[in-house]
Amino acid sequence: MSDLARRLEDKLRTGEAHLGIVGLGYVGLPLSVEFATGGLRVTGFDLSAEKVGAVNRGESYIKDVPAARVKALVESKRLDASCDFDRLRECDAVIICVPTPLGKTKDPDLTMVVDAAKAIGERLKPGQLVVLESTTYPGTTEELILPIMTARGLKVGESFFLAFSPERVDPGNARYNTRNTPKIIGGMTETCTRVAKALYARAIDTVIPVSSTQTAEMVKLLENTFRSVNIGLVNEVALMCDRLGVDVWEVIEAAASKPFGFMPFYPGPGLGGHCIPIDPLYLSWKLKTLNYRARFIELAGEINSNMPDYVCEVVADALNEREKSVKGSSVLVLGVTYKRDIEDVRESPALDIIKILEGKGARVGYNDPYVPELHLDHTVMRSQDLISSVRAADIVVIVTDHSSYPYRDIVEAAAVIVDTRNATKGIRSPKIVKI
Ligand code: SAJ
Numbered sequence: 001m002s003d004l005a006r007r008l009e010d011k012l013r014t015g016e017a018h019l020g021i022v023g024l025g026y027v028g029l030p031l032s033v034e035f036a037t038g039g040l041r042v043t044g045f046d047l048s049a050e051k052v053g054a055v056n057r058g059e060s061y062i063k064d065v066p067a068a069r070v071k072a073l074v075e076s077k078r079l080d081a082s083c084d085f086d087r088l089r090e091c092d093a094v095i096i097c098v099p100t101p102l103g104k105t106k107d108p109d110l111t112m113v114v115d116a117a118k119a120i121g122e123r124l125k126p127g128q129l130v131v132l133e134s135t136t137y138p139g140t141t142e143e144l145i146l147p148i149m150t151a152r153g154l155k156v157g158e159s160f161f162l163a164f165s166p167e168r169v170d171p172g173n174a175r176y177n178t179r180n181t182p183k184i185i186g187g188m189t190e191t192c193t194r195v196a197k198a199l200y201a202r203a204i205d206t207v208i209p210v211s212s213t214q215t216a217e218m219v220k221l222l223e224n225t226f227r228s229v230n231i232g233l234v235n236e237v238a239l240m241c242d243r244l245g246v247d248v249w250e251v252i253e254a255a256a257s258k259p260f261g262f263m264p265f266y267p268g269p270g271l272g273g274h275c276i277p278i279d280p281l282y283l284s285w286k287l288k289t290l291n292y293r294a295r296f297i298e299l300a301g302e303i304n305s306n307m308p309d310y311v312c313e314v315v316a317d318a319l320n321e322r323e324k325s326v327k328g329s330s331v332l333v334l335g336v337t338y339k340r341d342i343e344d345v346r347e348s349p350a351l352d353i354i355k356i357l358e359g360k361g362a363r364v365g366y367n368d369p370y371v372p373e374l375h376l377d378h379t380v381m382r383s384q385d386l387i388s389s390v391r392a393a394d395i396v397v398i399v400t401d402h403s404s405y406p407y408r409d410i411v412e413a414a415a416v417i418v419d420t421r422n423a424t425k426g427i428r429s430p431k432i433v434k435i
Helices: 003-014 028-037 049-056 067-075 085-090 111-121 140-150 192-199 213-244 248-255 279-289 295-321 349-359 386-392 409-411
Strands: 017-022 041-045 079-082 093-096 129-132 162-163 183-185 207-209 329-332 363-368 372-377 379-383 397-398 417-419 432-434
Touching: 003 192, 017 028, 017 085, 017 111, 028 041, 028 049, 028 067, 028 085, 028 248, 028 409, 041 085, 049 079, 079 349, 085 111, 093 111, 111 129, 111 140, 111 248, 111 349, 129 140, 140 162, 140 213, 140 248, 162 192, 162 213, 183 192, 183 213, 192 207, 213 248, 213 279, 213 295, 279 295, 295 349, 295 397, 295 432, 329 349, 349 363, 349 372, 349 386, 386 409
Parallel strands: 017 041, 017 093, 041 079, 093 129, 129 162, 183 207, 329 363, 329 397, 397 417, 417 432
Antiparallel strands: 162 183, 372 379
C-alpha cells in the first residue's frame, strides 16, 4: 500500500480527514450529517446557493434529517456547505451524490455526474479518495469517471483512489437510516476498496466490500430492478384478478401468510419516485449496447407505466355505473406524492392520472397534506380542503394512501371512491371500487 494510502487511512481512522460531499439532496445531506456525527470534518458542495445557505444556517430541507442535527453540527464547526468548488482542494476524500435521471429519449443522463467528476478532477490532488454514489449502469466508474481523474497524470490505487458505493436511502423509512443500512463498497483496486472502507466505517455500522466498481454498480441495479419487476408482476396480477372477479388484496394478504419463499408487493396506480422507475432502464440501456435485450425490465416498465391509464378506466366505469361521463364530472384525487407519508411528487403516477382525466374533460382537483401546491406543466393547482371537496366531487380517487387521512370520514362523505391502494381496507361500503 502506498504511503499516500496509508496516510489517508490514518487520517480517516483518527478523524482528522476532511470529507467533501458533492450534491446535498436526499442522499448527500443525510450522508453529510452522518459523517460529521461520526467525527469527520465535512463540507457539502452544491450548485444551489439556497441549499448551501440553508445548511450553513443550520436548517434542513430533507424531511428525514432533523434541523436540530444540522444546526448542532454547523455550530460545532463539524459541518459547513459551499458553492465554491475550489474548496474541494481542502478535502482528503470526496463523495459524489448527484442525480442520474433519464434524458428526453429515456436514455441515461449522466451530465450531472460528469460535471461533478470534472469539478473534482480539475482539482484532484495526490492522496485524495473519490467515491461515486449516484445510481448508474455497470462500468460508469471505470469507463467515465476514471479517465477524468487520471487526465492530469495521477495513478489510480497509488496516487489517488476511486470507488463506487450505491446509496440505499429509503425516504420516509423510520427504521432504516443512513447509519444502520449496510453499505456496499467496490474499489478500482484493493487499496481503493480498503481506504473507501475506512471512510465509510466512520459513518456506517456495516460496510461490505465487493471485488470491483462494476459489481457494486450492479448490486444497486439488481436491488431496484427486483422491486420494479415484482411491482410489475403484482400489477399484472391485479389486472388478472379484475378479470377473474377476485379481490387481489385478499389474495396477496393470504399469500403473505406463507412464512418462506414469498415476499408481498402491492398493486398501485403506477411506479413513482426518482429511482425505481428509472434505475432499471440504466441497466437495460447498458445491456442494449452489449446486444442483449433485458425483457423482464422492459415488460415490467410497460405494465407499471400503463397503470395510470388502467386507474382512469376504472374511474370511467365507476362514473358510468352512476350514469355519469368523465367529461364534465368533478374528480378529486387524494394524495399526489409518489408514495405515502412523504412530500416528493417526482414521477408520481398521480400526475399522469390528473393529466389523463383532464384530457377526457373531467374537472380535476386534489388534496394532499404534504403538497400545498402542485406545478403541473404550465398550471399551478392548490390542495383543496378535504371533506368539503370529497362531498362536492362526483368521484374520489385515492392515489396515495397517506396515514393521516380519515378514511371512514372520506367514505362517509363521498359519492363514490376508487381506491388504488387498499387504503379503505376494513371499511365495507358499496361506494368503494378497488383496483
Ligand atoms: N410501490 C408499489 N407497490 C409496492 C411497493 C412500491 O406500487 O409493493 C410503488 C410506490 O408507491 C412508489 C414506487 O413503487 O411509487 C417506489 O416505491 P419504493 O418503496 O421502492 O420507494 P423509493 O423509490 O422511495 O425508495 C426505494 C427504496 N425503497 C425500498 O427499498 C422500500 C430503495 O429501493 C432504494 O434505496 C431507493 O429506492 C433508491 O434510492 O434507489
